[in-house]
Amino acid sequence: MGDKKFMKGNNAIAEAAVRAGCRFFAGYPITPQNEIPEYLSWRLPEVGGAFVQGESEVASINMVYGAAAMGTRALTSSSGPGISLKAEGISYLAAAALPAVIVNISRGGPGLGSIQPAQSDYLQATKALGHGGFHAMVFAPNSAQEAVDLVYNAWDYAERDRNPVFILMDGCLGNIMEEVDLPPMKELNDEDIPGWALTRRNDPERDWQLSLTPIYTEEMLEGLNAMAGEMYKSWETEDVKYEEFMLDDAEYVVVAYGIASRVSKEAILKLREQGYKVGLIRPITLFPFPKKVIHDLDYSKVKGIIDVEMTLPAQMHDDIALQVLERCPIYEYGRSGGCLLDDDGVYEALLDIVSGGENNG
Amino acid sequence: MKQSFVFSGSGGQGIMSAGITLAQAAIDMGKHATYLPEYGPEQRGGSAKCTVVISDEPIVSPLPRLCDNLIVMNELAYKKFKDDVKDGGVLLVNSCRISDPDRRDGLSVISAPVDDIALEVGNDKAANVILIGILIGATDIVSEEAFKLSLQEKFKNKKPGILEMNLNALAKGIELGRHHRK
Numbered sequence: 001m002g003d004k005k006f007m008k009g010n011n012a013i014a015e016a017a018v019r020a021g022c023r024f025f026a027g028y029p030i031t032p033q034n035e036i037p038e039y040l041s042w043r044l045p046e047v048g049g050a051f052v053q054g055e056s057e058v059a060s061i062n063m064v065y066g067a068a069a070m071g072t073r074a075l076t077s078s079s080g081p082g083i084s085l086k087a088e089g090i091s092y093l094a095a096a097a098l099p100a101v102i103v104n105i106s107r108g109g110p111g112l113g114s115i116q117p118a119q120s121d122y123l124q125a126t127k128a129l130g131h132g133g134f135h136a137m138v139f140a141p142n143s144a145q146e147a148v149d150l151v152y153n154a155w156d157y158a159e160r161d162r163n164p165v166f167i168l169m170d171g172c173l174g175n176i177m178e179e180v181d182l183p184p185m186k187e188l189n190d191e192d193i194p195g196w197a198l199t200r201r202n203d204p205e206r207d208w209q210l211s212l213t214p215i216y217t218e219e220m221l222e223g224l225n226a227m228a229g230e231m232y233k234s235w236e237t238e239d240v241k242y243e244e245f246m247l248d249d250a251e252y253v254v255v256a257y258g259i260a261s262r263v264s265k266e267a268i269l270k271l272r273e274q275g276y277k278v279g280l281i282r283p284i285t286l287f288p289f290p291k292k293v294i295h296d297l298d299y300s301k302v303k304g305i306i307d308v309e310m311t312l313p314a315q316m317h318d319d320i321a322l323q324v325l326e327r328c329p330i331y332e333y334g335r336s337g338g339c340l341l342d343d344d345g346v347y348e349a350l351l352d353i354v355s356g357g358e359n360n361g
Numbered sequence: 362m363k364q365s366f367v368f369s370g371s372g373g374q375g376i377m378s379a380g381i382t383l384a385q386a387a388i389d390m391g392k393h394a395t396y397l398p399e400y401g402p403e404q405r406g407g408s409a410k411c412t413v414v415i416s417d418e419p420i421v422s423p424l425p426r427l428c429d430n431l432i433v434m435n436e437l438a439y440k441k442f443k444d445d446v447k448d449g450g451v452l453l454v455n456s457c458r459i460s461d462p463d464r465r466d467g468l469s470v471i472s473a474p475v476d477d478i479a480l481e482v483g484n485d486k487a488a489n490v491i492l493i494g495i496l497i498g499a500t501d502i503v504s505e506e507a508f509k510l511s512l513q514e515k516f517k518n519k520k521p522g523i524l525e526m527n528l529n530a531l532a533k534g535i536e537l538g539r540h541h542r543k
Contacts, residue, residue, distance in 0.1 A: 006384065006385055006388045006394070115401075116399070172397065172423075172424070175397060175398055176395050176396065176397045176423055177381065177384060177394075177395065177396040177397075178393075178394070178395045178396075178420070178423070179388060179393065179394075259424070262421055262422045262423065262424075263422045263424050265421050265422065266421045266422035269421065340424055341424060342424045342425065342426035343422050343424060343425050343426055344425075344426035344427065345426060
């Protein structure tokens with residue numbers, strides 16, 4: 001057991017997808033995620049899968065839509081500008097109750113932005129991946145290893161919920177090489193093809209499938225939306241994932257995900273050495289957001305929450321504020337546009353806050 | 362022990378390869394390593410930079426602001442990154458392209474004509490390997506054996522002469538680096 005490799009985050013995601021049983025990828029190039037399609041262009045044919053470089057993002061997400069309808073584990077990846085183009089297709093996947101995995105290796109924005117890393121797509125990922133008010137589960141790994149683990153299980157969630165799953169990781173983690181331990185190849189057989197797949201059209205036991213060009217009656221659409229609402233609620237209790245770090249006695253609590261959580265952790269370790277009681281809550285699922293752990297902090301002890309993100313202004317702020325309920329101040333620190341967070345920058349910003357400005361300047 | 366390295370220069374100078382092979386060698390020795398490339402949209406000639414962190418412990422943050430070892434291949438990168446090395450750190454420069462490196466107090470400056478030495482061993486592309494040789498000679502960050510294995514892996518599908526030349530370049534670098542060992 002154990003298949004250790006020194007891999008780029010992007011390549012690790014691609015290999016994890018293959019080992020999770022993904023057999024179809026369509027996408028269109030964009031930095032900083034190009035290693036994902038590059039890797040899958042040779043890797044998928046090795047395992048009998050299909051790789052397509054689409055003529056556009058729109059074509060690619062619609063090919064994923066088709067593959068998903070057949071019961072194939074399908075993947076697409078892009079970065080901010082390309083994800084915006086895929087928004088229509090993602091919304092259609094949700095409308096047709098189809099599973100697929102969509103990866104955003106995010107970069108500076110808005111618009112074309114920069115090709116350098118940023119965490120600027122939190123709001124897009126968690127609030128509006130497309131039109132019509134649907135949600136996808138959003139996973140935000142903070143290492144190549146965690147990306148492997150989350151992608152490896154992503155289709156299990158997608159197929160369980162018959163809903164797309166979204167992976168949000170910034171370009172920094174996408175391009176960092178680090179050690180990963182790869183899981184074994186999932187061997188999926190015909191019996192593993194979901195009961196509703198079009199490939200089972202002659203199967204008398206076949207489960208329901210929504211129309212692939214869904215136009216519903218008002219009542220049916222309302223019913224589907226209500227069902228989706230129940231599903232999102234169940235995610236909050238059943239599927240929310242987060243990490244707590246040095247939280248027990250913390251007077252200041254950093255909330256950070258992805259790359260920002262790692263830089264924050266380094267700063268927290270240094271602050272702890274100096275006697276400052278600082279802890280961290282790291283959302284791993286951004287949707288469902290880890291509401292309860294933030295809500296249930298002991299605000300007689302906690303003097304402040306610090307939202308650290310590699311974007312300006314901070315985008316998680318409102319989700320945090322809805323749980324803090326004005327019981328303590330919420331501070332923000334970030335970099336943006338492709339300028340990276342760094343250890344000293346986060347340390348100095350946190351020190352300034354936790355020391356009440358004593359160390360300012 | 363945790364050590365960070367920034368390799369910088371322009372696209373085509375082997376900056377990224379230097380970082381990857383060094384990190385790979387550290388991993389092969391059972392250490393932990395991260396490698397982060399940063400570059401512009403250009404394939405050749407644009408600025409190239411990579412950050413490598415090597416540690417005995419798992420690496421929390423891969424994004425240090427200041428590095429312990431700054432390795433610079435050309436003047437442009439030198440001007441851009443010269444202040445990114447810690448006090449007490451190592452500044453290793455390609456003296457063929459950087460004539461007058463900073464001698465600020467507490468900085469160990471190693472200035473070596475790596476382009477010229479690379480041409481002597483047979484190919485200017487080997488300059489990056491000479492740089493790593495110097496680092497290995499001057500410090501114990503990775504062993505010569507581990508780095509040789511990393512090079513063998515990298516060049517396993519190339520003509521045998523290429524590996525030989527790079528091993529030669531490595532030996533030259535190590536010899537040079539030994540003079541700077543503290």
